[in-house]
Amino acid sequence: MDLSIGEVAQRSGLSVHALRFYEREGLFANPVRRLANGRRIYHEDDLEWLAICTKLRSSGMSLTMIRQYIELVRQGTGNEHERLELLRRHQNHVEAQIRELQGTLDVMRHKVQIYEDHLARGEADRLWNPSHPDTEQGSEDVDRLCEVAPSRATSHSPQITGPLHVPAGERRRR
Amino acid sequence: MDLSIGEVAQRSGLSVHALRFYEREGLFANPVRRLANGRRIYHEDDLEWLAICTKLRSSGMSLTMIRQYIELVRQGTGNEHERLELLRRHQNHVEAQIRELQGTLDVMRHKVQIYEDHLARGEADRLWNPSHPDTEQGSEDVDRLCEVAPSRATSHSPQITGPLHVPAGERRRR
DNA sequence: TGTTGATCTAGACCCAACTCTAGGACTTAG
DNA sequence: CTAAGTCCTAGAGTTGGGTCTAGATCAACA
Numbered sequence: 266m267d268l269s270i271g272e273v274a275q276r277s278g279l280s281v282h283a284l285r286f287y288e289r290e291g292l293f294a295n296p297v298r299r300l301a302n303g304r305r306i307y308h309e310d311d312l313e314w315l316a317i318c319t320k321l322r323s324s325g326m327s328l329t330m331i332r333q334y335i336e337l338v339r340q341g342t343g344n345e346h347e348r349l350e351l352l353r354r355h356q357n358h359v360e361a362q363i364r365e366l367q368g369t370l371d372v373m374r375h376k377v378q379i380y381e382d383h384l385a386r387g388e389a390d391r392l393w394n395p396s397h398p399d400t401e402q403g404s405e406d407v408d409r410l411c412e413v414a415p416s417r418a419t420s421h422s423p424q425i426t427g428p429l430h431v432p433a434g435e436r437r438r439r
Numbered sequence: 440m441d442l443s444i445g446e447v448a449q450r451s452g453l454s455v456h457a458l459r460f461y462e463r464e465g466l467f468a469n470p471v472r473r474l475a476n477g478r479r480i481y482h483e484d485d486l487e488w489l490a491i492c493t494k495l496r497s498s499g500m501s502l503t504m505i506r507q508y509i510e511l512v513r514q515g516t517g518n519e520h521e522r523l524e525l526l527r528r529h530q531n532h533v534e535a536q537i538r539e540l541q542g543t544l545d546v547m548r549h550k551v552q553i554y555e556d557h558l559a560r561g562e563a564d565r566l567w568n569p570s571h572p573d574t575e576q577g578s579e580d581v582d583r584l585c586e587v588a589p590s591r592a593t594s595h596s597p598q599i600t601g602p603l604h605v606p607a608g609e610r611r612r613r
Numbered sequence: 614t615g616t617t618g619a620t621c622t623a624g625a626c627c628c629a630a631c632t633c634t635a636g637g638a639c640t641t642a643g
Numbered sequence: 644c645t646a647a648g649t650c651c652t653a654g655a656g657t658t659g660g661g662t663c664t665a666g667a668t669c670a671a672c673a
Contacts, residue, residue, distance in 0.1 A: 324543040349554040369498040380523040
């Protein structure tokens, strides 16, 4: 019933290092108990929770946000609205990610299509070639990877996302 | 027609720092030219390419992979199959991401639903509460965030993804 | 008895993708 | 003439999410 850190590592897919790290970061619902000799003992429950953590992480939830959630749980009843809030925020986030990826995907499918067509017709040389900019201007199907996605797809093209990474301080002042 | 680095920053959403960084990293199709005084001059074309880069980045393509692509383009015609390969790889990657996110989303929607129901019925105290593990065992709708997604959704539950981050060296030897 | 093998702690290190700083130059407006 | 604004380079610093190392303990096995 009780599990060693090694077993949990195997079954969760996280490394033992990561498990100790998660503990330091306060990501477990209840404190990890120890054997007399100081070794950690885990439970099936912990495995379940870790599986969820991994899922949340893989959908882009930060450890900070996961910690917030588990802290609310630890506090006990009374903050269910806050928990819900948090879940909803992440849900929206995931939905936005999917929309954005769908948009990218449409563009990529279109490009792959163009490449396939050109290669099939033996016209590969009409694809993007930076050294012959004039040829490129004239041709229609030139590969700049930047044509607008085909019209059937533009319906859900993602909003412009701005910088992928925001600076640490107050905010960049350009 | 020509653009300063500041203009490009504004219009691309990248910082001037990032633009210089991208250049150092070899992410531009053709070398960025300079004015007599050493200042960079960019082109509309560069903006287009940067827009694509941002899209690719936001869909998880690494700068390394983007560089590989643009290097192929720089080499000129003859490697179109390789370019296609690269595009297809990323396309698969994006598709996998979407499937995974959809799976997470199903679970989250289910959880949000449970929270909403409970709150509406004033039964919030039956949700996950670590200090009363017995209550929790007995109740059905307990919030462990870990119930399997509702059956209508399990169809496309994502494969287990393993660690989110693989170590730098050959591979972990546990 | 010695040698694995698993674990422990504290803390150093890693990586991607930037951001930020320092010190200097050039341009334009007032 | 000076002040502001944009730009330059080289290189240091940051963040998140871990990984990895060193040195020590402990249990079991041959």
